[in-house]
């Protein structure tokens with residue numbers, strides 16, 4: 001028997017209905033967007049031409065989807081076999097996060113029918129950071145579907161192909177670590193070209209390093225986050241001990257991130273902006289606080305063995321990484337005083353709808369495919385499944 | 388111990404990345420092209436008639452926005468998909484004297500600067516924006532464009548404009564009227580300008596002319612060429628106004644092919660104060676350092692494949708072979 005098993009249970013529950021409804025609303029709004037243009041549903045303008053669809057759905061969305069990347073690096077490169085049970089659920093969430101991030105790109109692109117130019121050698125511009133991001137994300141989505149294929153094959157009972165695939169899997173695992181390292185850092189490089197349009201507290205040549213470090217840390221945190229939620233939602237056994245161990249890695253990475261971030265600001269002589277920069281100083285300090293909360297929480301061993309505290313720490317790290325991205329791409333970005341931007345309601349509803357669809361699909365697949373780690377105690381699986 | 392190894396690994400890879408992203412000398416600014424053509428805009432000559440705004444629209448098939456009684460005066464104030472060129476006004480206090488910073492006013496042309504090392508070309512993922520290898524004109528091809536608007540966001544002058552209310556949007560920006568060259572015509576804005584405030588020609592000559600003007604003494608009388616600097620056509624003789632000691636576009640952001648002269652400081656007129664190093668070169672240096680020839684990714688991939696292979700064997704994955712005969 002495989003060590004992963006479907007959770008089972010009813011499909012139509014209050015949670016899935018609400019998620020489905022939210023997704024329906026966004027589909028309706030997207031139809032309007034495709035008929036009347038981007039401006040019909042969004043507040044995008046020539047100053048802030050990238051809004052929450054780019055920043056939240058794509059940039060933050062794919063950082064949240066770094067769980068698979070984070071676990072793969074931990075388990076297969078640093079040989080931490082003890083975390084093995086966390087790999088497949090993380091991979092599933094990543095696969096959805098990235099696939100939907102890719103779809104979000106499609107409805108944000110003004111001339112979406114030309115999207116294939118991104119991967120056609122006749123068009124691509126190797127100097128463009130966005131080309132590199134686009135091509136890497138595209139490849140990575142394919143790699144993840146291949147990595148996940150054994151779960152489908154297992155469900156369908158096609159075992160010979162599955163075995164063959166498993167033998168070659170190390171190739172895809174390696175690609176599945178390289179590609180996100182490349183494009184998560186490039187999402188940071190993408191902002192370098194904006195030069196002085198981005199406040200010096202955020203604009204730096206270290207952006208690629210800071211982006212990939214924080215994305216990786218968000219990936220680890222999202223694994224804790226998802227494990228806690230599915231323990232609660234699917235009424236499964238908690239994996240607190242394992243997650244607690246992993247949280248020490250998060251602490252280490254945050255400290256490295258903060259050292260580079262602050263060290264770089266000092267080296268560029270911009271330290272005084274931390275307090276003399278008005279509203280932006282405030283945003284910076286909130287960001288720093290969110291990064292520090294998990295460090296402080298996770299200092300003691302007792303805290304690390306508390307499911308609740310682990311969860312709070314993970315959430316704080318996810319917020320920190322998200323705010324870092326929002327600040328860099330929107331708040332600290334200043335295209336001139338005649339422009340302003342705040343997302344419109346339909347714009348937000350579309351983002352919410354996409355996220356709902358992602359969660360919905362995760363629930364459905366976890367119920368029907370062998371994704372979550374099989375429980376040792378038979379009793380636990382029989383309980384009410386509220387999700 | 389093991390955790391320490393892990394952290395060591397992380398610190399090591401970070402340090403490696405930090406050194407590459409720190410060494411930003413690989414690509415300097417792209418140089419000026421010897422055959423570059425462009426515009427010289429001299430704010431002290433501009434009388435604000437906006438004939439160029441109308442002419443630009445006509446040359447580029449755009450909708451005019453003119454009052455019925457003054458069909459020559461286009462009201463457009465901002466660049467948009469329907470306006471590739473606008474004249475903006477600077478006003479301070481009681482705007483009494485032209486080209487004076489305090490209690491004065493001035494006019495400023497806004498259109499694509501045809502950067503020497505343009506951000507928009509560097510960022511465009513699909514080569515929809517290209518810089519001509521001879522003339523340096525920055526052109527746009529809607530059939531290649533995917534509408535990602537990276538160009539819109541990255542242009543330091545906020546030039547490219549996009550239709551948000553159109554299901555089939557395009558990017559709109561000045562392409563120096565290169566579509567008129569085959570008819571032996573040139574930039575409509577320069578062609579129509581009555582005073583020579585907007586002047587067309589090879590950038591080398593425009594630069595020499597700009598330097599000549601800034602070296603003249605205020606009050607001196609001189610002739611200003613009109614339309615095309617090579618056309619030997621002159622506007623009226625005129626007294627030189629005091630220029631600010633800077634040719635905007637000589638160095639800014641790696642230089643531009645539209646040069647500007649003014650009596651009022653450029654930053655007061657809303658032009659950005661850019662580094663001399665082009666943003667495109669900073670960004671491409673990082674990108675090339677990390678990815679040139681895909682050498683680094685290939686090496687890392689080889690390493691990852693080796694390690695992943697060993698480690699998948701160590702602790703067999705989710706559905707190992709020996710489980711298969713269920």
Ligand code: SF4
Nearest residue numbers: 499500502505507542
């Ligand atoms: S001014 Fe803007 S649009 Fe024009 S070439 Fe420079 S970067 Fe491109």
Ligand code: SF4
Nearest residue numbers: 511532533535536538
């Ligand atoms: S919007 Fe079009 S022209 Fe501009 S960067 Fe994207 S693909 Fe290139």
Ligand code: SF4
Nearest residue numbers: 443472561564574576
């Ligand atoms: S060169 Fe042509 S397109 Fe450009 S501003 Fe002048 S008239 Fe308009």
